[in-house]
Amino acid sequence: MLTYILRRLAGTLPTLLGVSILVFVIFNVVGDDPVYLYLGKNATAADVESMRRELGLDKPLVVQYLTSMKQLVTFDLGFSMSAREPISRMFLQGVGPSVAVTLPALVLYSGVSIVLGLACAYWRGTLLDKLIVGGATVGMALSYVAVMIFAQYFLAFVPSQHGWVSFPISGYERGFPDCLPYILLPNLISAFVALGYDTRFFRAVAVEEMNKEYVRTAKAYGAGTRKILFKHVLKNILIPIIARVVVALPLMIAGSFLLESFFVIPGLGYKLLHAIDSADYPVIRAFTMLIALLVVVANALADILNSLVDPRVKLS
Amino acid sequence: MTGRGESLIRKSLRKFRRDRFGMAGLAVVAVFGLVAAGVKLGLFCTLDQATTAVGPQFVRPGEYYSTIKDPGVRARSLLGTDIQGRDVLTKLVYSIKQAFAIGLIVSVCAVLIGVVLGCISAYFGGWVDALLLWVYTAINSVPFILWIVSISYAFGRGFLGVVVALTCTFWVGIYFNVRAEVMRLKEMEFVLASESFGASKWRIIFGDIAPNLTHLIFVFLSLDFIAAVKNEVILSFLGLGIAGEPSWGVMIANARLDLAAGKWWEVTGATVLLFVLVMAFNMLTDALQDAFDPKKVG
Numbered sequence: 001m002l003t004y005i006l007r008r009l010a011g012t013l014p015t016l017l018g019v020s021i022l023v024f025v026i027f028n029v030v031g032d033d034p035v036y037l038y039l040g041k042n043a044t045a046a047d048v049e050s051m052r053r054e055l056g057l058d059k060p061l062v063v064q065y066l067t068s069m070k071q072l073v074t075f076d077l078g079f080s081m082s083a084r085e086p087i088s089r090m091f092l093q094g095v096g097p098s099v100a101v102t103l104p105a106l107v108l109y110s111g112v113s114i115v116l117g118l119a120c121a122y123w124r125g126t127l128l129d130k131l132i133v134g135g136a137t138v139g140m141a142l143s144y145v146a147v148m149i150f151a152q153y154f155l156a157f158v159p160s161q162h163g164w165v166s167f168p169i170s171g172y173e174r175g176f177p178d179c180l181p182y183i184l185l186p187n188l189i190s191a192f193v194a195l196g197y198d199t200r201f202f203r204a205v206a207v208e209e210m211n212k213e214y215v216r217t218a219k220a221y222g223a224g225t226r227k228i229l230f231k232h233v234l235k236n237i238l239i240p241i242i243a244r245v246v247v248a249l250p251l252m253i254a255g256s257f258l259l260e261s262f263f264v265i266p267g268l269g270y271k272l273l274h275a276i277d278s279a280d281y282p283v284i285r286a287f288t289m290l291i292a293l294l295v296v297v298a299n300a301l302a303d304i305l306n307s308l309v310d311p312r313v314k315l316s
Numbered sequence: 317m318t319g320r321g322e323s324l325i326r327k328s329l330r331k332f333r334r335d336r337f338g339m340a341g342l343a344v345v346a347v348f349g350l351v352a353a354g355v356k357l358g359l360f361c362t363l364d365q366a367t368t369a370v371g372p373q374f375v376r377p378g379e380y381y382s383t384i385k386d387p388g389v390r391a392r393s394l395l396g397t398d399i400q401g402r403d404v405l406t407k408l409v410y411s412i413k414q415a416f417a418i419g420l421i422v423s424v425c426a427v428l429i430g431v432v433l434g435c436i437s438a439y440f441g442g443w444v445d446a447l448l449l450w451v452y453t454a455i456n457s458v459p460f461i462l463w464i465v466s467i468s469y470a471f472g473r474g475f476l477g478v479v480v481a482l483t484c485t486f487w488v489g490i491y492f493n494v495r496a497e498v499m500r501l502k503e504m505e506f507v508l509a510s511e512s513f514g515a516s517k518w519r520i521i522f523g524d525i526a527p528n529l530t531h532l533i534f535v536f537l538s539l540d541f542i543a544a545v546k547n548e549v550i551l552s553f554l555g556l557g558i559a560g561e562p563s564w565g566v567m568i569a570n571a572r573l574d575l576a577a578g579k580w581w582e583v584t585g586a587t588v589l590l591f592v593l594v595m596a597f598n599m600l601t602d603a604l605q606d607a608f609d610p611k612k613v614g
Contacts, residue, residue, distance in 0.1 A: 018454025023466070030470045141595035143546060145553045145565075146587040149572045157576055254461035254550070261554060262572075273554055276469050288466050292458040299457055 005304050012300045019292045020072070024065050027285050028057075034281030038081055055282065068285065072293075077286045082278045087286045090271055097172055098267030100183045101259050102252040105190035110245055113195055117202025118229045121210045132199060139196025144255060148262050151189050172265040186259040193255065194248060205240045209233050238309050246302040249295060325530065331607040338603020344596035351409060352416035366410035366562050369401035374574075377404075377581050396581040398567075399574065407562040408585050414563040415545045415593065421479050423540035426486035427533055433487070434494025435521045439502055449495075452488050460485045464547060468556045475558050478551055482544050490536040494529055501525050531608035538601040542594055549590065564590050 027034075035051045036043070052058045056067055071077050077087035116136075120129045152169065159166030167185040209215070210233065218228050257269035264270070268291060275283035332338055355361050370391075371381040377396040383389050384401070395405040437448040455463065467481035501507060502525065510520050545564075551557040552565025564586040571583035 014450060015453050015457050018450050019458055022451075022454055022463075026463075026466050026470045030467075137598060138595065141591050141598055143549055143568070143587060143590050143594070145549050145568055146583075146590070149568065149575060149583060150587070153575050249459070253459040257461055257465070258550060258553065272465070276465065277555065284466065284469065288462055291462055295459060296457045 001307075004307055008300050008303050008307075012296050015296055016293060019296065020069060020289060021065075023285060023288050023292065024068065027281065027288075028061060028064060034279065038279045038281065068289075072286070072289055078282050080275070080283045081280045082275075083280075087283055090283065091268070091287065091290055094266065094268040094271050096174070096267075097179070097183075097265050098256050098260070098269065100179055101186045101263075101265055101267060102190065102256045104183070105187040105194070105255075106245065106248065106252055108187065109191035109194045109198060110241070110248075112191070113198035114202050114234070114241065116195075116199045117204075117206050118233065120199070120203040121206030121233075122225060122229055124207060124210070129203075133203065136196040136199040136203075139192070140200070142193065142196075144193050144258055147193055148189055148258060151185065151192075152262070155185060155188075170263045170265075172263070182263070182265065186263050186265065190252065190255045190259060194252075198244065198248070201244060202237075202241070205237050206233060209237050212236075239306055242302055242306050242309065246299055249298055253291065253295070328531070328608045332603055335603040335607060337599045338607070341596040341599030341603065344592060345600060348412055348593055348596075349416065352413045355410055355413035356417075361406045361409040361413075363410065363561060365403075366406050367402065369397075370403045370406075371397055371401050373397060373399050373401045374579050375401075395585055396579075398571070398582050404582050404585055407567060407582075408564075408589055411562050411564045411567065411586065412589070412593075414558065414561065415548070415590075418475075418478060418482070418548050419541035419544045422482045422486060422544035423537045425479075425483045426540050427490055427536050429483070429487040430490030430536070431494050431526065431529060431533065434491045435498050435525060437491070438495045438498035439517065439521050439525070445495075448491070452491055455485060455488045456492075461550070464551065465554065465556060468551060473556055473559055475561075478548055478557055481551075482547055486540045486543065489539070490532060493532050493536070497529060497532060498525055501528055531604075534604045534608055535601060538597055538604055542597040542601070545590070546594065 035048050035055070035057065039047055039051065049058075056064055059067070075088050077091070079085065080087055080090060083090070116132055120132050123129050156167040156169045160169065168181055172182045173179055214232065215228060218232060223232075253269070256267060257273065259265065260267040260270035261273050268287060272284065272287045272291075274280075275287065369384055371383055371393070375381045375393045375397040377394065378392065379396070380390045380392050381397070383391050393403065393405075395403075395408065398404055398407065433448055437445045463485045464481045467484055468477040471477035471480050498521075507520060507524055510524050515523070548557055548563060549565035549568060552563060553569040555569075557563065557565050557569070567586040568583050568590075571579070571586070574580075575583055
């Protein structure tokens, strides 16, 4: 087991190397000169020169790459250009709000969509199945941005105009009970958008499982609906479920970018977009790299989790 | 009852034609496509018309207003005007062309790159395969939004940045599927036969193997088209999208403040059109998947 875990974690190293090279190429080779972007048109040659030296951009590309790798490994990421704040602190402060707007939604919609998917598979071909699938298909076609705008308008803006109890329109407060009202609506939106995709996915997985012989046998023995679904089928579809939750992670991150910028929540996405707006190059590069790192490690952890759930995984 | 010797494609096409949802989706996509072509050819709703004010700002849908060209003339606005007095309907129709431009360019480029690299990767194997697979893994293990945002940032805001960013990330999806499929196909008898006739490698790849990838190509063209259109909206919303020309994304992003002031028509119009197009494409994709997957065609 331990060797498998170590091997899987070691397997992420080439991937991380690839990601870091791509990020470096995008920002240092393809991208516009960050110094010009930041200083604007009226910069003097001396300003540009001193800033280039400060950022280490006057050195050869290989040296620049190695320096950025060293910064990443030691988590000493330097300072933001606009806020003059250590980037590592900015990042750590952004993690909390980002998790708060994504994790509850992930749990919520995964649970709901698994139940809906199982229900569809069990009552396949009935009106219930058709309604759920139809609803999911419609849900998949909705634009994330539009859902967000209209949800804020109808659930936060309109009720507050009438003086009813409502969600706050935007904003965020740190600390556990204080942040709750602010993260409710973003989580609901995020769960709603993902629900359609996942319901259809879990339905397909469950339908395949329901056609297997052990389900027929269980039915023949007179096992009840609930027992078949939640005791036998659910256990057997755990692997696709775990895989799916991991696949959903990037989608959640994309969503948190939108939600954070729209609801003004100071998470990772909000800070990254703010950095893009102010051409804060060190922040953009460090954040991209760190978020990528988190996702790659999360993928590896999911594989390890899968091997704990199903010993067959290790063999392949 | 299928006739003897009927090709896989013909069978698939027949199955596809019987799929009511798929045909409905195709019909809607075709209508949008015709409108997009009309705008592109300059028949109606030109860029000029879409960016010029016709009357006062925020005329409500269905209301009459005095036109700017001739203040004596009263015109009826179908879908209202925006904050600069531009006709919302014209902007919406012009944006159909934008959506198709982005969708077509991105999906065709991404599929082309994915298919060519996937074939090369699977057929040649060795270090070429290892290298391409490594790049694939690196791109695929990071949320696409991160690549899209950083590439469009690096390329500068605007149409080109959006297209390059989306193409650079979308090719990996079809690449991996094509690679797996070609791995399977290259062991089959018909490839062996071609090899023993002395056909060149490129002839085998693009003459013998590639035609068997039709189903993947169709499905991914459809998937990537719609992903590109949806991502344009996201990028515009984040301020990294198309600049200077109307598009659904720009309209939704700009009009979100109008909604709070009760000016609902612009954001609603763009949302509804986007929804209809995506819905039609999703139905089309489902039908294509059902009809063209060789495992499902009897």
